[in-house]
Amino acid sequence: MEIFKRLQSFYMPYKKLFITSLIFMFFVTGITVVYPIVLQMTIDDVVLGEQYDLIPYLAFGFVGIMIVKGIGTFVYQYTGEMFGITSVYRLRNELYKKLQYLPYRYYDNAKTGDLMSRLTADVEGFRFFLSFGFSELIRFFILILSAFAVMFYYSPSLTFVTLATLPFLAVAVYRFDKRVHPAFRSIRKSFGQLNTNVQENISGINTVKSLSRESYQTGKFNDSNGTYKDNYISTSNIWAKFFPLMELLGNLSIVLLLGYGGYLVIEGSLQLGELVAFYSLIWYIIWPITNLGFVINLFSQSKASGERLLEILDAEEDIQDAKDAEEVESLKGHVQFTNVTHRYHGYEEKALSDVSFTALPGQTIGLIGATGSGKTTVTQLLARYYEPEEGSILIDGKPTDAYTLNSLRKNIGFVMQESFLFSSSIKSNIAYGRPGVSMEDIIEAAKRADAHEFIMELPKGYDTLLGERGLGLSGGQKQRIAIARAICTDPSILVLDDATSAVDMETEHTIQQALKEVMKGRTTFVIAHRISSVKQADQILVFDKGSIVERGTHETLINQSGPYRRIYDIQFKDMIEEEGRREVAK
Numbered sequence: 406m407e408i409f410k411r412l413q414s415f416y417m418p419y420k421k422l423f424i425t426s427l428i429f430m431f432f433v434t435g436i437t438v439v440y441p442i443v444l445q446m447t448i449d450d451v452v453l454g455e456q457y458d459l460i461p462y463l464a465f466g467f468v469g470i471m472i473v474k475g476i477g478t479f480v481y482q483y484t485g486e487m488f489g490i491t492s493v494y495r496l497r498n499e500l501y502k503k504l505q506y507l508p509y510r511y512y513d514n515a516k517t518g519d520l521m522s523r524l525t526a527d528v529e530g531f532r533f534f535l536s537f538g539f540s541e542l543i544r545f546f547i548l549i550l551s552a553f554a555v556m557f558y559y560s561p562s563l564t565f566v567t568l569a570t571l572p573f574l575a576v577a578v579y580r581f582d583k584r585v586h587p588a589f590r591s592i593r594k595s596f597g598q599l600n601t602n603v604q605e606n607i608s609g610i611n612t613v614k615s616l617s618r619e620s621y622q623t624g625k626f627n628d629s630n631g632t633y634k635d636n637y638i639s640t641s642n643i644w645a646k647f648f649p650l651m652e653l654l655g656n657l658s659i660v661l662l663l664g665y666g667g668y669l670v671i672e673g674s675l676q677l678g679e680l681v682a683f684y685s686l687i688w689y690i691i692w693p694i695t696n697l698g699f700v701i702n703l704f705s706q707s708k709a710s711g712e713r714l715l716e717i718l719d720a721e722e723d724i725q726d727a728k729d730a731e732e733v734e735s736l737k738g739h740v741q742f743t744n745v746t747h748r749y750h751g752y753e754e755k756a757l758s759d760v761s762f763t764a765l766p767g768q769t770i771g772l773i774g775a776t777g778s779g780k781t782t783v784t785q786l787l788a789r790y791y792e793p794e795e796g797s798i799l800i801d802g803k804p805t806d807a808y809t810l811n812s813l814r815k816n817i818g819f820v821m822q823e824s825f826l827f828s829s830s831i832k833s834n835i836a837y838g839r840p841g842v843s844m845e846d847i848i849e850a851a852k853r854a855d856a857h858e859f860i861m862e863l864p865k866g867y868d869t870l871l872g873e874r875g876l877g878l879s880g881g882q883k884q885r886i887a888i889a890r891a892i893c894t895d896p897s898i899l900v901l902d903d904a905t906s907a908v909d910m911e912t913e914h915t916i917q918q919a920l921k922e923v924m925k926g927r928t929t930f931v932i933a934h935r936i937s938s939v940k941q942a943d944q945i946l947v948f949d950k951g952s953i954v955e956r957g958t959h960e961t962l963i964n965q966s967g968p969y970r971r972i973y974d975i976q977f978k979d980m981i982e983e984e985g986r987r988e989v990a991k
């Protein structure tokens with residue numbers, strides 16, 4: 406119940422719907438119990454008592470009761486459904502919102518497919534219980550209690566004899582629940598894995614095809630599908646074992662009823678109509694108890710779903726606005742790292758170790774070094790995607806958490822190696838970071854990113870719809886749209902993280918020309934593997950295993966025989982050899 410209690414803020418606001426549904430459910434259940442009583446009166450008073458003139462009244466009365474019951478059932482079901490639907494509408498929105506604000510750290514370990522199945526199948530499981538399970542559970546208890554009361558009124562001894570098997574039935578149901586709950590948790594988990602598999606496969610279809618790994622992927626899917634199937638089978642196995650047992654125990658009650666009840670009728674201490682009524686009433690007890698399995702099943706599923714939803718809702722949002730954080734319109738772009746050390750959550754290795762540097766407003770800082778040496782980490786700490794373990798990061802003389810996350814990140818524009826484009830129009834992709842921006846500003850940003858020309862050549866220009874992840878555009882075109890998007894927000898700090906490494910030399914050249922224009926007046930961090938990309942920087946930081954091992958301008962660094970010179974020699978070896986050969990030829 407703890408899980409439902411913790412999720413109550415989502416359904417409690419709609420308790421009126423639930424209460425209405427409950428009131429009508431009481432009413433409908435009450436009428437259900439009246440049926441056997443009418444039957445008993447018909448047999449004992451009308452038929453055996455030979456009052457045949459009452460039959461038309463009974464018949465019309467019965468029709469009237471059925472009409473009223475029909476209306477009651479409609480209100481009961483409609484309000485019940487509304488209760489479930491409106492509650493999970495809020496829950497789904499809240500989950501989605503939470504996902505937007507969860508820190509990067511959460512996504513380091515999260516799996517898209519699994520998250521998607523939580524937001525769809527698990528929310529649905531929870532809704533189903535709210536809509537049906539909850540009231541069904543209560544209805545079962547009312548049905549059992551009222552049937553028991555009427556039976557007891559007719560004959561206490563027959564009631565106890567008939568219900569002698571009940572404790573056994575209750576134990577069977579309890580055991581069933583104990584086993585079925587973990588089984589449903591496994592089903593939900595394996596369904597999440599199955600989704601992850603499909604999602605990763607579709608996202609990575611290029612890689613799969615280029616490396617001809619279709620059959621491997623099919624096999625991998627088969628494994629996940631197999632686990633899902635096995636989990637379902639083992640759950641069905643539990644069902645298959647327990648259901649006949651529960652049914653058998655229920656039927657034993659009928660045997661006892663007919664045996665002992667028949668004896669009482671012969672003996673004359675029970676009327677025939679009462680025995681017939683008993684036969685209906687006993688089912689109002691057995692039926693809910695055996696079907697308790699179904700409702701418990703719903704309950705277990707929604708408990709397992711609720712657990713998975715709470716895992717998202719409870720996930721820590723450790724990077725948040727400080728209480729006195731300032732909403733800043735525009736930063737100057739003075740960046741200062743002092744003795745910054747960072748370790749990613751759960752890792753021993755330091756990603757950055759004692760990093761210090763200063764970037765003056767408008768300067769370009771080049772970050773170069775082997776892969777995994779910590780370059781990207783520097784910019785991720787700058788935008789507070791992660792908090793450093795030690796040291797301070799100041800922007801315009803204040804720690805990064807002195808600004809609201811929103812205004813800090815709006816002031817830092819990122820262009821990554823592979824920029825993500827949404828499956829919407831080019832126009833809305835460029836305007837993404839600045840909703841409501843004018844068309845003139847969008848075109849201006851595209852022109853500065855050298856994207857305007859090719860956009861205009863597309864059949865629908867800025868209104869061209871992009872496929873998922875920008876499908877339909879070349880790598881260079883996608884990058885230029887990403888640059889336009891970054892310019893559109895007019896950031897004071899620009900991060901170009903391997904922004905041109907995925908395109909050919911010629912496109913790189915065009916993009917770099919566009920970038921030069923964009924970098925003017927902004928503090929720019931250029932992360933690159935190619936010397937050509939950082940050569941013009943005011944300061945180059947050379948990273949190795951999380952530390953800055955060299956710093957200076959291109960000219961100073963190539964005159965030292967350090968790592969920068971070594972990278973330079975490797976990258977320009979061909980050029981130097983060529984020049985050498987020409988010298989010899991002279």
Ligand SMILES: Nc1ncnc2c1ncn2[C@@H]1O[C@H](COP(=O)(O)OP(=O)(O)OP(=O)(O)O)[C@@H](O)[C@H]1O
Pocket residue numbers: 513749750752755756774775776777778779780781782783948
């Ligand atoms: N989200 C993360 N979780 C755990 N470890 C990480 C994460 N991101 C980076 N690392 C580790 O931190 C170290 C520095 O990574 P970083 O991405 O900053 O390097 P980089 O110099 O930018 O590399 P590249 O040139 O390949 O982009 C690496 O050892 C990397 O494996």
